Structures are given as C-alpha cells and as structure tokens.
Amino acid sequence: MVVLGGGVAGLAAAYYLARDGWPVTVVERAAALGGLCGSFQSHGFTLDHGPHKLYSVVPGILDEIRSLLGDRLIEHKKRNRIRLLGRYLDYPLSLGNLLPLLGPRRAARLGLGYAAAVAGGALGRRDPASYEDYVLQRFGRGVYELVFEPLAWKVWGDPRQLSVDLARARIPSSGATELVLRLLKLKENSEDVDAPFFYYPRGGFGEFPARLASEVRRHGGRILTSAVPRAFERANGSVRAVHVESAGASERLACATLVSSIPMASLAQLLQPGDAGLAAEVGQLRLRDLALVYLVLGQERLVDDHWIFFPERRYPFNRLFEQKSMDASLGPPGLTAICCDLTCDEGDAVWAAPDDELVRRCLDALVEAGLTTPDKLRAGFVRRFRSFYPMYTVDYRERLGRIYVRLKQAENLVLTGRVGMFNYNNSDHCLDMGRFIAAGMAAGTSPGEIWSGLEERVRSYRIID
Numbered sequence: 001m002v003v004l005g006g007g008v009a010g011l012a013a014a015y016y017l018a019r020d021g022w023p024v025t026v027v028e029r030a031a032a033l034g035g036l037c038g039s040f041q042s043h044g045f046t047l048d049h050g051p052h053k054l055y056s057v058v059p060g061i062l063d064e065i066r067s068l069l070g071d072r073l074i075e076h077k078k079r080n081r082i083r084l085l086g087r088y089l090d091y092p093l094s095l096g097n098l099l100p101l102l103g104p105r106r107a108a109r110l111g112l113g114y115a116a117a118v119a120g121g122a123l124g125r126r127d128p129a130s131y132e133d134y135v136l137q138r139f140g141r142g143v144y145e146l147v148f149e150p151l152a153w154k155v156w157g158d159p160r161q162l163s164v165d166l167a168r169a170r171i172p173s174s175g176a177t178e179l180v181l182r183l184l185k186l187k188e189n190s191e192d193v194d195a196p197f198f199y200y201p202r203g204g205f206g207e208f209p210a211r212l213a214s215e216v217r218r219h220g221g222r223i224l225t226s227a228v229p230r231a232f233e234r235a236n237g238s239v240r241a242v243h244v245e246s247a248g249a250s251e252r253l254a255c256a257t258l259v260s261s262i263p264m265a266s267l268a269q270l271l272q273p274g275d276a277g278l279a280a281e282v283g284q285l286r287l288r289d290l291a292l293v294y295l296v297l298g299q300e301r302l303v304d305d306h307w308i309f310f311p312e313r314r315y316p317f318n319r320l321f322e323q324k325s326m327d328a329s330l331g332p333p334g335l336t337a338i339c340c341d342l343t344c345d346e347g348d349a350v351w352a353a354p355d356d357e358l359v360r361r362c363l364d365a366l367v368e369a370g371l372t373t374p375d376k377l378r379a380g381f382v383r384r385f386r387s388f389y390p391m392y393t394v395d396y397r398e399r400l401g402r403i404y405v406r407l408k409q410a411e412n413l414v415l416t417g418r419v420g421m422f423n424y425n426n427s428d429h430c431l432d433m434g435r436f437i438a439a440g441m442a443a444g445t446s447p448g449e450i451w452s453g454l455e456e457r458v459r460s461y462r463i464i465d
C-alpha cells in the first residue's frame with residue numbers, strides 16, 4: 001500500500017495499516033514529517049505551527065492517544081480567553097461576562113437578540129442557509145456582530161457565502177438557550193463544546209507525528225521523505241503503481257491500495273493528467289492560506305493563557321499562542337516565543353507583506369493590547385503555508401460530491417486528512433480516519449466503500465476549543 005503525505009493523517013493511516021500487517025510505504029514531499037502538526041527548532045526554542053492541543057470526543061481516540069504517547073503526555077487544564085471591547089473574557093463566552101461591558105443600549109440590543117433567538121429555538125426554526133443564518137438564529141444579531149461576524153471575515157471570508165457546515169463544525173455552543181442556561185448555572189459547559197483538559201506531548205507537538213512514524217517503522221513500514229510522486233500507473237480502473245522521485249533517483253512503488261492525504265489538486269493532477277475539467281472543478285474548492293508570525297520576546301512569559309482569540313478587525317491575527325504555556329522547557333529562560341496566526345490568500349496584502357512588516361504589525365497589536373512593550377522584541381520571523389483552511393462556501397458540498405465521483409473512478413483509492421478530504425478537522429480526527437481505514441481493510445471492505453463511509457463519518461467531526 002502507498003500512503004501519500006506524511007502529515008498526521010497519512011502517518012495515522014500508515015500506522016494502523018502497518019500494525020495490522022499490511023506492507024506500507026509513506027511518500028512525503030517535505031524533508032520533515034508531521035505537516036502542520038510538526039515542530040521545528042528556531043532561536044533556541046522548539047516551536048509548533050500555532051496552538052496545537054490533543055483532545056477528542058470521538059469515541060476511543062483519547063485512549064489511542066494515551067496508548068501512543070503514554071507518559072510523554074502533559075495534562076493541561078485549559079486556560080484561554082477572548083479579547084473583546086478592550087477586555088479579556090473567558091472563552092467560550094458567557095453573557096455574565098459580556099453584558100457589563102456593553103453599556104445599556106448595546107446590552108438591550110444583545111438581550112433582545114438573545115430573546116428572539118431563544119424564542120425562535122423554542123418555536124422550531126427553518127433550516128439555516130448559511131453560516132450567518134445559523135449564528136443569527138442561535139445567538140441573535142448582537143452577539144453575531146460582536147464576535148462571530150468579524151471572526152468569520154478574518155478566518156474564512158464573507159459569512160453570507162459560507163456553508164452552515166462550517167458553523168456546525170466550528171462554533172462551541174448550540175445556541176443562546178444553552179448560553180443562558182449556563183449563565184444561570186442550570187447547565188455546566190459540556191465537554192463536546194469546551195475541552196475541560198487537553199494533552200500536550202512533552203518536547204513539542206511534533207512528538208505526536210514522530211511517534212506515529214516510529215510506530216510505522218517498528219511495524220515494518222517504510223517512510224520516504226523529500227520524495228515527490230511524479231506519475232501514477234493505471235490499469236483496470238485502479239492505480240497499480242506510484243512513480244516517486246527522491247534525491248535524483250526514481251522508484252516504482254507497486255500499490256494494491258492508495259491512500260492520499262495530499263491536496264486534492266495535486267492528486268487530481270496525478271490521477272487525470274490533462275483533464276482540464278477536473279482541474280477547474282477542484283480549483284473552485286477554495287482553501288485559504290496561513291501566515292504564522294513568530295515573535296521572540298525578552299521576558300519570561302507574556303500571558304497565563306494557552307491561547308487567546310482576537311476576533312476584532314483591528315488586530316491583524318486570529319489568535320495568540322505562547323509556546324512555553326504548553327511546556328516551559330521548550331525555550332530558554334528569560335525569553336518567550338509567541339505565535340500569531342493570520343489567515344490570508346496567496347498574493348493578498350498579508351501574504352505579500354515582508355516578514356519585518358508582519359512582525360511589526362503583530363508587535364504593535366500586542367503592545368496595544370497591553371501585553372508587552374516594543375523594546376522587548378528580540379527576533380521575529382514568518383512561516384507561510386498554502387492551502388490549509390478549507391473554505392466551506394454554500395455550494396462546496398455539491399462541488400465536492402461531483403469531484404469525488406470523478407476521483408472514485410480509481411477503484412483502489414481512499415482519501416483522508418484535512419486537505420486530502422477537504423474537511424475542516426483536527427489531528428484527533430485524522431487519527432480516527434486512519435483507524436477507520438484500517439478497520440475497513442481488515443474487514444475486507446473495498447477502498448471505495450471505506451471512502452464512502454469516511455464521507456459520512458467526517459460530517460460528524462466537531463472542532464472542540
């Protein structure tokens with residue numbers, strides 16, 4: 001079997017398959033494994049790609065994580081907040097924290113919005129048509145305009161053009177009724193909207209993919225890095241071999257089953273080279289890009305939180321993350337490393353801005369937010385990633401369905417992962433997908449049926465903050 005991509009999704013599939021005794025080869029284009037879940041060294045720190053925690057509400061996945069990483073897991077009680085209206089508030093938001101900040105007019109408007117949303121919930125609602133619709137129905141216009149609208153614009157784009165699936169996957173509450181119940185202490189935060197704790201692998205998040213990789217090898221699997229898939233060999237509706245180039249040499253990897261976690265555009269190109277129609281359809285699936293701005297500051301710690309959300313437009317980033325909050329040993333004493341994540345599109349003002357300018361903008365925002373002073377900056381740099389945020393536009397599901405029909409002509413192909421399946425997910429979901437694929441193979445299910453099963457399964461995934 002050949003697995004394309006050595007991020008967590010590809011490595012997880014390879015791990016479960018190798019453990020079951022299948023011969024597996026992973027093909028990773030980059031020199032390092034782990035994809036966005038990998039860690040790297042810089043300025044004396046071990047750094048992650050933004051805040052990464054290990055947590056799951058998918059049955060059995062936390063046990064899988066414990067059995068993989070054992071006593072290397074640090075258990076954290078989650079501390080995170082949101083910056084709104086010049087204050088830091090607990091996250092997920094509660095009305096109790098919010099109302100005193102609003103002033104009578106805004107509070108009344110927000111209260112009316114809530115009341116209407118609660119009443120709407122009690123009376124039963126029509127199906128929401130978009131992300132905006134979903135949030136308005138559940139939270140009312142006040143909270144929508146304050147939090148969810150600016151956050152959506154920053155991370156994904158126009159909320160009227162975004163699918164309701166995105167809201168379902170990403171918003172940590174089922175609505176105003178639940179928030180009011182929580183405010184009145186009639187209901188506790190449940191673990192499927194707010195992780196009560198999370199795990200972090202000692203030594204950096206990259207220890208997680210590294211452990212998966214060492215398990216793949218221990219079970220006899222092969223992993224090729226700096227290896228680029230150049231062509232597929234097709235026969236009788238299946239992919240029979242992958243031709244790979246690495247270190248100037250090429251190799252033919254025979255494959256009974258092909259698992260792909262690489263971007264769909266790259267896969268389509270390999271599968272149907274010269275099919276302009278397929279390439280155009282895949283090109284319409286929008287993935288937003290990511291710029292991670294790292295700042296090294298001359299102070300021991302910046303905040304007490306693991307991360308803080310910054311939905312307001314005046315802050316250039318979505319979130320602030322302090323690496324030492326996960327594991328204090330990841331950097332030298334007297335210094336701290338901050339990562340600010342910015343969603344962008346190749347060629348836009350953020351993507352094209354020089355590193356120094358982005359570092360300066362983020363530093364200015366941290367100063368404005370009362371967290372540091374300009375003289376503390378010791379170093380700053382930027383890492384950019386193409387195509388990492390699947391943008392669920394209102395028509396994405398139909399388009400994805402059409403693309404899947406075309407790709408499924410390769411009968412021994414299964415897709416997995418975040419960019420591989422165009423699914424908004426976290427690393428625990430990637431682990432679950434790998435487990436699902438191996439269970440299907442063990443049961444003798446065909447790759448096409450496993451893929452269809454995964455399509456169903458990924459719709460239930462929720463990102464838990």
Ligand SMILES: Cc1cc2nc3c(=O)[nH]c(=O)nc-3n(C[C@H](O)[C@H](O)[C@H](O)COP(=O)(O)OP(=O)(O)OC[C@H]3O[C@@H](n4cnc5c(N)ncnc54)[C@H](O)[C@@H]3O)c2cc1C
Nearest residue numbers: 005007008009029035036050052053262417418425426427
């Ligand atoms: C800011 C941020 C915060 C996050 N927080 C969390 C969190 O708290 N917890 C959590 O669990 N998840 C979190 N995630 C999500 C997590 O990063 C993803 O779910 C996970 O990385 C997806 O893994 P993947 O293997 O599907 O994709 P990737 O990590 O993108 O891996 C794909 C791999 O394929 C390789 N590749 C690409 N093209 C080719 C090719 N042509 N040939 C061969 N190889 C190729 C790439 O180099 C890469 O290694 C976060 C993500 C971001 C951006």
